[in-house]
Amino acid sequence: MASSPSANGLTPWDRVLLARHANRPHTLAYIGALYDEFVELHGDRSDGDDAAMVGGIGRFRGRTVMVVGHQKGESTRENIQRNFGMPKPEGYRKALRLFRQAEKFGMPLITFIDTPGADPGLSSEENGQAFAIAANVFAMTDLAIPSIAVVIGEGGSGGALAIGVADRVLMLENAIYSVASPEASAAIIWKDSGRAADAAAAMRVNADDLLSFGLVDEVIPENPPAHEDPQATIVATGDAIERHLIELDEMWKRGATGERALLEARYAKYRAMGEWQEAQAVPTPAAIGRR
Amino acid sequence: MLYCAALSPRRQCVVNSLFDIAGTRPALDGTGASMRELFRRQPKFTTTGDDDLRSLVPDDLWVKCPKCNELVYTKEHMRSLRVCQRCGYHFRLAASERIEMLADEGSFVEWDAEITTSDPLGFVVDGEEYLVKAQKTATRSGVGEAVISGRLKLDGKPLAVVVTDFSFMGASMGSVYGEKLARACERAVDEGLPLLTVSASGGARMQEGLFSLMQMAKTTAALTRLGEARLPHISLLTDPCYGGVTASYATVADVILAEPEALVGFAGPRVIEQITRQKLPPGFQTAEFLFEHGMIDQVTPRHSMVKTLSALIDLYSGVRPGRRPRRRRAEVVESEIVANGATDGE
Numbered sequence: 001m002a003s004s005p006s007a008n009g010l011t012p013w014d015r016v017l018l019a020r021h022a023n024r025p026h027t028l029a030y031i032g033a034l035y036d037e038f039v040e041l042h043g044d045r046s047d048g049d050d051a052a053m054v055g056g057i058g059r060f061r062g063r064t065v066m067v068v069g070h071q072k073g074e075s076t077r078e079n080i081q082r083n084f085g086m087p088k089p090e091g092y093r094k095a096l097r098l099f100r101q102a103e104k105f106g107m108p109l110i111t112f113i114d115t116p117g118a119d120p121g122l123s124s125e126e127n128g129q130a131f132a133i134a135a136n137v138f139a140m141t142d143l144a145i146p147s148i149a150v151v152i153g154e155g156g157s158g159g160a161l162a163i164g165v166a167d168r169v170l171m172l173e174n175a176i177y178s179v180a181s182p183e184a185s186a187a188i189i190w191k192d193s194g195r196a197a198d199a200a201a202a203m204r205v206n207a208d209d210l211l212s213f214g215l216v217d218e219v220i221p222e223n224p225p226a227h228e229d230p231q232a233t234i235v236a237t238g239d240a241i242e243r244h245l246i247e248l249d250e251m252w253k254r255g256a257t258g259e260r261a262l263l264e265a266r267y268a269k270y271r272a273m274g275e276w277q278e279a280q281a282v283p284t285p286a287a288i289g290r291r
Numbered sequence: 292m293l294y295c296a297a298l299s300p301r302r303q304c305v306v307n308s309l310f311d312i313a314g315t316r317p318a319l320d321g322t323g324a325s326m327r328e329l330f331r332r333q334p335k336f337t338t339t340g341d342d343d344l345r346s347l348v349p350d351d352l353w354v355k356c357p358k359c360n361e362l363v364y365t366k367e368h369m370r371s372l373r374v375c376q377r378c379g380y381h382f383r384l385a386a387s388e389r390i391e392m393l394a395d396e397g398s399f400v401e402w403d404a405e406i407t408t409s410d411p412l413g414f415v416v417d418g419e420e421y422l423v424k425a426q427k428t429a430t431r432s433g434v435g436e437a438v439i440s441g442r443l444k445l446d447g448k449p450l451a452v453v454v455t456d457f458s459f460m461g462a463s464m465g466s467v468y469g470e471k472l473a474r475a476c477e478r479a480v481d482e483g484l485p486l487l488t489v490s491a492s493g494g495a496r497m498q499e500g501l502f503s504l505m506q507m508a509k510t511t512a513a514l515t516r517l518g519e520a521r522l523p524h525i526s527l528l529t530d531p532c533y534g535g536v537t538a539s540y541a542t543v544a545d546v547i548l549a550e551p552e553a554l555v556g557f558a559g560p561r562v563i564e565q566i567t568r569q570k571l572p573p574g575f576q577t578a579e580f581l582f583e584h585g586m587i588d589q590v591t592p593r594h595s596m597v598k599t600l601s602a603l604i605d606l607y608s609g610v611r612p613g614r615r616p617r618r619r620r621a622e623v624v625e626s627e628i629v630a631n632g633a634t635d636g637e
Contacts, residue, residue: 122575125576129538130537130557131542137538138514138515138543141511157495158507161507178500180495185497202414202416203497204412267512270505270508271512274467274502277406278407279407
């Protein structure tokens with residue numbers, strides 16, 4: 001499997017390593033730098049508080065917004081406490097609670113995606129991991145507020161999508177976003193998780209590829225990679241979020257019709273995702289339908 | 292009787308091969324046997340005379356239960372809806388078999404059969420292109436893609452159905468799957484039909500990368516349309532159902548049913564064992580396990596499936612026809628507009 005380097009000399013696997021770099025800024029670093037005030041809200045009101053998922057209300061460049069994001073640890077000790085950024089069902093239910101609250105108060109929603117995937121443990125299965133993720137994905141398709149998701153590190157699988165169904169999906173240049181982690185994909189494809197680098201190349205997990213597929217809306221450049229100059233990346237991310245927020249606001253602020261327009265646009269966005277062939281009334285050659 | 296006759300040649304083979312392994316045959320042959328004869332490779336199995344009798348027994352005359360090893364006469368097996376009558380094991384069904392069990396005779400009309408797999412990533416694994424693999428699978432399994440959708444009548448009641456076929460690449464969810472499901476939701480809304488999804492799936496389709504993940508958003512988004520039209524989505528989870536399918540449309544339903552002992556979960560048992568390094572408790576991720584944890588409404592045996600579905604469709608239909616307002620806020624604003632309009636008119 002060719003893992004040919006891109007224009008800047010980085011292979012897909014290099015990008016995976018950058019996305020996972022220990023010194024890369026995580027969600028709370030973005031919140032700390034971009035929000036004038038931030039109050040973290042905790043708990044799902046049912047099972048507990050998941051440290052792998054953080055959220056709360058804050059003031060972002062003059063307006064109150066709801067923020068939700070995966071949180072990895074800054075040290076091994078903290079990583080254990082935060083389960084390496086892999087939320088459990090209670091984490092997703094906390095996120096859902098905050099989505100609903102944002103909708104209730106008419107606050108825009110901003111999410112930061114940075115997870116290897118949802119927690120695959122025994123207790124998570126018992127507590128309905130799949131059900132919790134599905135509920136979030138479903139809720140996000142229909143939230144009557146503008147939403148922006150930013151993939152800042154690893155976008156792993158359904159665990160990422162559960163806070164990622166937004167009006168705009170932005171991605172940092174060296175972030176990755178995939179249907180399953182490269183290791184899991186390799187285990188499925190070749191029964192060998194050691195071929196993760198091949199999987200990363202074959203699955204096209206990099207931001208520029210995903211932009212070309214129309215699956216993400218904008219790639220935020222990292223000059224240099226985020227861990228070398230966190231502040232620059234965070235500010236660039238803030239600027240991109242603000243720009244999209246203003247655009248979405250234009251649509252949204254027109255009362256009930258604006259709300260409907262926003263929801264219709266989001267429906268159309270996700271409805272169009274996918275690629276298939278569809279034989280015409282007269283068959284052969286099949287028309288390749290890029291949607 | 293037939294059963295014994297069918298197996299007897301094999302038993303004979305075993306006897307023969309044992310005989311060979313012992314290496315006694317050349318020795319018994321005695322006198323003219325050279326050393327070369329002694330080491331000559333003997334055929335492992337020799338067929339005996341009743342081969343023709345065996346050919347009279349078609350391969351599919353008997354079905355063996357994978358759980359209790361009971362052998363059942365195929366006709367009997369089909370009559371019992373492919374449920375083992377000894378241990379109650381529910382065999383996995385092809386989409387066509389499932390539809391046949393649910394639909395009134397001749398009532399099924401397939402939708403969107405002409406949509407087939409594309410290769411958005413240019414995916415090649417060990418020299419095999421994804422499209423080639425998909426086409427091979429289609430030829431071998433006789434199904435064009437991982438789902439069949441359409442309308443049918445169940446107990447006289449019209450219904451939209453989307454049924455997965457596990458024999459097509461583990462019924463993994465890619466673009467075709469998502470598109471067929473989304474179209475089925477939209478048609479159900481247009482035609483005022485309840486939706487039944489029957490899901491068995493290994494999860495997202497790796498070969499379509501992030502396109503596959505986005506089908507989770509697409510399919511659940513389509514379900515919002517159904518909800519606005521006050522049409523129910525009934526989800527039937529069957530063995531096995533994992534990953535992106537369990538974590539999307541299949542669990543976003545008004546009623547979730549599962550067949551007995553069906554394995555349903557997010558992460559597969561092998562993955563969980565590897566990560567947690569502990570043995571999984573017996574019954575883990577079975578339909579009964581999900582029921583105990585409050586995740587599903589019912590464990591429904593196949594024999595009462597049509598009856599249960601029929602009752603549900605009846606109860607949900609026509610409770611309050613018409614569209615549900617999308618949002619309370621929008622509803623208020625709209626009713627204000629109407630009210631203001633009325634006053635203006637007077």
